[in-house]
Amino acid sequence: MSHNRADAWDASPCGLLCLAGDGTVLDANAAFLSWVGRDVDELAGRVRLSELLSVGGRIYWETHLSPMLHADGRVDEVAVELRTARGRLPVHLAASVDQPSGLVHVVLSRASERSRYERDLLVARREAERAAAQSRVLQSATAALSRGGTVDAVVAAALAAATGPLGGRAATFWLVTLVGDLVVGGVVGEPPGTAPLPRVPLTSRSAVVDGDRVLVPVHGQARIQGVLSVAPREEPGADPVDHHVLTAVGQQAGLALDRALMYEESAQVAHQLQRALLATRMPSDSRYTVATSYRPGVERLEVGGDWYDAFPIEGDVLSVAVGDVVGRGLGAAIAMGQLRSAVRAVAGPGVGPAALLGQLDRFVQQVPPAVSATLAYAEVDLGSGRVRYACGGHPPPLLMPADGEPQLVWDGRSTPLGVAVPGKARTQAELELRAGDRLLLYTDGLIERRGRSLKVGLERLQEAAAELRGLDPEQTVADLTTTLLRDERGRDDVCLLLLSWH
Structure with missing residues (x-):
């Protein structure tokens, strides 16, 4: 974006943005920067608008608004939520594509009080989007875990799910030995050995809070196979870790570990037999x-x-x-x-x-x-x-x-x-x-x-x-x-x- 910041640009009570065709922020006015708690240098050329929206807004932007904008050249008065330093901020979004430059101009205004009917519709839509997003995350994680034929592959799939779509900043997977000791099976997003040992009893099969981390027991059919320790994201407005989805992922990981351990044991027996015949x-x-x-x-x-x-x-x-x-x-x-x-x-x-x-x-x-x-x-x-x-x-x-x-x-x-x-x-x-x-x-x-x-x-x-x-x-x-x-x-x-x- 190549224009000088005018007084009217920064004085506007609305959030004003200039985006590249792919949604990358090129410039933003003072109102928008104050809402999200960022400097323009942190955003320009680095962040897409969809990354500054809530999960539901991000999905809606990528699946509906962005395609509509490039097809029709404009969208009007769409309710979305910004992730700000103080939490979620409901706004109305309007945008148009400037021809022939292809730049996208966006206006965001604070949402005013609407009728109960409209609020109920928005809540219902957000819940539906959240449920759909949870379903997609769980399906993706389950598919990845089911493909894991070895313990290492299962651990890697669980860590990828925890620090990817489930929103964890970092995660450590603790494996439980036959004598009950915990050993590190894999780490993502943090140096090995820095995650604290779980301090709460893992008698439940549900995710629990342990200090600043979320612990997910990973139970197999006969015993607990491991513990997934997840560190939530710390940046302002970050989506919280979904305990329900994490619990479901932990249950699927336990079954996958059972299969992987059986596979590795069978493979070891088969290869020992082969070598015995060759010996x-x-x-x-x-x-x-x-x-x-x-x-x-x-x-x-x-x-x-x-x-x-x-x-x-x-x-x-x-x-x-x-x-x-x-x-x-x-x-x-x-x-x-x-x-x-x-x-x-x-x-x-x-x-x-x-x-x-x-x-x-x-x-x-x-x-x-x-x-x-x-x-x-x-x-x-x-x-x-x-x-x-x-x-x-x-x-x-x-x-x-x-x-x-x-x-x-x-x-x-x-x-x-x-x-x-x-x-x-x-x-x-x-x-x-x-x-x-x-x-x-x-x-x-x-x-x-x-x-x-x-x-x-x-x-x-x-x-x-x-x-x-x-x-x-x-x-x-x-x-x-x-x-x-x-x-x-x-x-x-x-x-x-x-x-x-x-």
Whole structure:
């Protein structure tokens, strides 16, 4: 707004405003500034008119007045309430849009005494707006809490509701341990550890006042799960914290915490089961190092069918394998354990990778969940570095030379287990390792992504492996997993096995 403040502007008993098209205050006269208890510098270019109205007025401005103003060019004699330093101030609002500048000129006058009928209508409308606003806030908070699959997510949703639409200045969520202690689960709007411990007994399920804070007990089905401690806003004219809505949010948060705790407990059990099935002591020998990494999918609770193994089959020959059983759940995990045991049972001196896959074709016919499983299997002569390998439907191993660029090993490939082509024998291939060379076996979760070609995933694997040259084996598999899964949300299990030949 570019005009000099004239005497008539500041002398007017009405509140006068100049707004930008989006409702931002550009200028205000003395009467309006005295009502709201602000300086013009605090408002100009910083605050929208809707932020200076009561909750009902703000909703009415955004849903009715502003659209009407821009459609018709003016609104006349609308009753709203200003938030002032001394509380709510009823005013009548008139506004018009100046063409072609697009500036909005607003006149606010103190509301005079009206008939009882009009007052009753205004009260009824405000109550309806308040009820509608409460309903929207509660629906939004409930939806956010229901999406929280973990304790951290539920705590974050409750804190966001308390300090967002419910009007809290800050909030701390206290979690109740099994022995009854309170620990901080999350904080918004204040430094951790500054919120005082609740001092009132939390026997009620309703929000209660504790000094300058509002405490919301968060009860689950069997016990109290936490306490939401909310600090109300302190600025003049701020809407008070609604205890009824906070109580309802606390009840929904308690149920959500019950679900989250059950989910996390189930996830822990599932992942412990998965790791128990994978648990095997890697063989140790000065001639080689085997490093492994396993990361479970976290999108669902079911265990998966990814696995790795390494074991000697004779004095100077080491077998390494990485496999993937199709599907998820207990059936896939059991099939994975059976298939891994079958590999150990079949492997032996004189068998070889191709013959091993052929015998596994017959085995998986007796274990239907293992049909179409994929397997990368290799036998390493520890004296010479000669490697015989075969891949049944599995991603190609990655050779990481001590000197040179990583390269994918595409030979020795055939179909997944149990789906061999009639009349076509399984094939195998050979390669030679030199001192310091490494061979990486992995499952497809490391490289496959929705909406991205397999070629791109394999290229990224080669690039990441090249950047990690020189790291020790354990750090290499850890960094490869972190780097390549940075763009993934845990939809699939991932197994890696890195053989380093010394």
